[in-house]
Amino acid sequence: MVNPTPEQTDAIDSYGDGLDLVLQAGAGCGKSATLKMIARSDPRRRMTYVAYNRSIAADASRSFPSTVLCKTGHGLAFDQRYGARLQRPRQTAHEAAQALDIRSVLKIIGATPAIPTDLGFPKPMTSKIIMRCALDTVARWCHSSDTEITARHIPHYDGLTGKEPRQQLAALVLPVAHAAWGDLLTKDGVLNLSHDHYLKMWALSGPRLDTDVVLLDEAQDTNDVLSAVLLAQDHAQRIAVGDSAQQIYSWRGATDALAKFVRELGAPELTLSQSFRFGPAIAAEANLWLRTIDAPLRLTGYEACDSSVGPVDTPDAILCRTNSGAMGIVMEALEAGRKVALVGGGGDIKRLAWAAEALQAGRPTDHPEFMAFPSWDAVREYAHEEDGSLKVLVNLIDEHGTKPILSAADSLCSEQQAQLVVSTAHKAKGREWPKVRIHSDFRAPKPDQKTGLVILPKEEGRLAYVAVTRAREVLDSTALAWVHSVTAVTA
Numbered sequence: 182m183v184n185p186t187p188e189q190t191d192a193i194d195s196y197g198d199g200l201d202l203v204l205q206a207g208a209g210c211g212k213s214a215t216l217k218m219i220a221r222s223d224p225r226r227r228m229t230y231v232a233y234n235r236s237i238a239a240d241a242s243r244s245f246p247s248t249v250l251c252k253t254g255h256g257l258a259f260d261q262r263y264g265a266r267l268q269r270p271r272q273t274a275h276e277a278a279q280a281l282d283i284r285s286v287l288k289i290i291g292a293t294p295a296i297p298t299d300l301g302f303p304k305p306m307t308s309k310i311i312m313r314c315a316l317d318t319v320a321r322w323c324h325s326s327d328t329e330i331t332a333r334h335i336p337h338y339d340g341l342t343g344k345e346p347r348q349q350l351a352a353l354v355l356p357v358a359h360a361a362w363g364d365l366l367t368k369d370g371v372l373n374l375s376h377d378h379y380l381k382m383w384a385l386s387g388p389r390l391d392t393d394v395v396l397l398d399e400a401q402d403t404n405d406v407l408s409a410v411l412l413a414q415d416h417a418q419r420i421a422v423g424d425s426a427q428q429i430y431s432w433r434g435a436t437d438a439l440a441k442f443v444r445e446l447g448a449p450e451l452t453l454s455q456s457f458r459f460g461p462a463i464a465a466e467a468n469l470w471l472r473t474i475d476a477p478l479r480l481t482g483y484e485a486c487d488s489s490v491g492p493v494d495t496p497d498a499i500l501c502r503t504n505s506g507a508m509g510i511v512m513e514a515l516e517a518g519r520k521v522a523l524v525g526g527g528g529d530i531k532r533l534a535w536a537a538e539a540l541q542a543g544r545p546t547d548h549p550e551f552m553a554f555p556s557w558d559a560v561r562e563y564a565h566e567e568d569g570s571l572k573v574l575v576n577l578i579d580e581h582g583t584k585p586i587l588s589a590a591d592s593l594c595s596e597q598q599a600q601l602v603v604s605t606a607h608k609a610k611g612r613e614w615p616k617v618r619i620h621s622d623f624r625a626p627k628p629d630q631k632t633g634l635v636i637l638p639k640e641e642g643r644l645a646y647v648a649v650t651r652a653r654e655v656l657d658s659t660a661l662a663w664v665h666s667v668t669a670v671t672a
């Protein structure tokens with residue numbers, strides 16, 4: 182048992198006062214330890230700890246006192262009756278479109294329509310593509326706290342951003358999305374059920390948790406569907422824990438529940454700033470990013486940890502900004518004969534390679550990154566103009582071809598066997614390694630052409646903060662040296 186720091190003592194005392202609370206806990210600052218201290222301080226009350234994923238919930242079940250029920254949001258929502266439908270074999274968008282008979286939903290006779298794209302060419306909307314967009318739309322709605330599926334839930338696709346393409350897309354996608362949800366609600370429906378679907382059904386039913394205290398972990402990236410359920414538990418004391426500076430999933434619709442707890446419950450905001458993961462050198466690097474993104478938090482490094490910042494030849498982990506960057510590193514390391522693991526597995530990369538292969542062969546793809554493009558040449562042209570992460574991906578595929586990429590994805594090993602772990606910074610959330618290198622695909626923002634200002638989007642800055650705080654002993658952040666040239670940040 183460790184002695185609580187003054188900040189931890191403050192959190193336990195404020196809990197004891199019966200207040201709803203927000204705990205802003207920096208990277209490695211003992212938020213789980215603090216929640217356990219809170220649970221142990223009050224063994225008479227039943228608590229529910231809501232974890233970010235299943236492995237964290239399972240770990241917590243082993244280490245929290247038995248008065249605490251440790252579950253994910255999905256675990257709370259799950260009901261046996263969904264079991265069989267969840268285990269059906271995988272269903273492609275094409276199979277789903279046929280099963281739902283979307284041509285009759287849309288009353289299409291003859292060819293499916295085409296819609297204009299930003300690059301001037303029309304995009305034929307096959308049944309498979311309409312179905313994929315409809316399922317993505319339902320998924321986004323399921324993450325929200327909205328009660329109706331509307332056009333604002335349709336994802337943004339590269340190449341289909343103008344008003345007219347969006348309206349035409351909505352005319353095709355919304356009727357199918359509504360039909361899909363109707364089917365999912367039906368006991369013997371034809372579409373496969375996902376975990377997000379039954380979570381939404383549960384949320385719409387207005388559940389009341391049988392608990393005295395709710396502890397929400399990693400609250401900075403919570404889907405609105407879950408935070409709305411937890412905020413509505415007026416009978417319980419509600420505590421949200423996380424780090425607003427580590428919010429990195431807003432692009433997927435997650436929002437900062439810490440801010441919501443402050444706004445909607447008037448919860449006081451306490452801070453845990455003593456990191457136990459790394460020493461002062463890495464804490465200084467973390468603080469550089471916190472300052473850059475105007476975050477109020479500053480970390481104190483743990484004097485007992487010997488840590489340093491500088492070049493590292495043999496990192497345990499390399500953290501990348503993009504899937505393509507990660508794939509490039511995987512290919513390099515495999516060519517050098519090293520055993521490599523990729524956090525989250527090779528599935529994302531394979532799907533990208535298959536989608537590229539389809540376009541190269543003149544077939545349409547429903548992959549969201551390439552959905553709007555009729556051919557590989559069109560992707561190339563767009564990537565060249567956009568000059569962002571898509572360009573890295575296109576170059577990687579053009580340089581290596583899809584076959585070597587697919588076989589590299591099949592040559593990955595487990596993290597236990599690996600000499601090198603490669604991860605995107607997003608997938609590195611909650612993880613740590615002794616020696617970490619940040620990959621060069623974390624690129625400096627380009628100076629604004631008119632003002633010359635180097636403007637960093639805040640979410641990019643938060644991602645860099647997450648990446649640098651994964652290191653325990655040595656951090657090689659040479660690739661992020663451009664932080665010193667940032668002159669402004671966007672919201």
Ligand SMILES: Nc1ncnc2c1ncn2[C@@H]1O[C@H](COP(=O)(O)OP(=O)(O)OP(=O)(O)O)[C@@H](O)[C@H]1O
Pocket residue numbers: 183184185186189206207208209210211212213214215457458611612
């Ligand atoms: N008061 C303390 N004194 C010494 N060590 C502590 C104290 N509080 C927490 N720790 C240690 O700090 C380490 C990190 O704690 P914990 O796992 O709770 O951090 P965390 O904030 O949940 O991490 P993450 O940032 O990954 O979410 C653990 O080894 C824990 O025992």
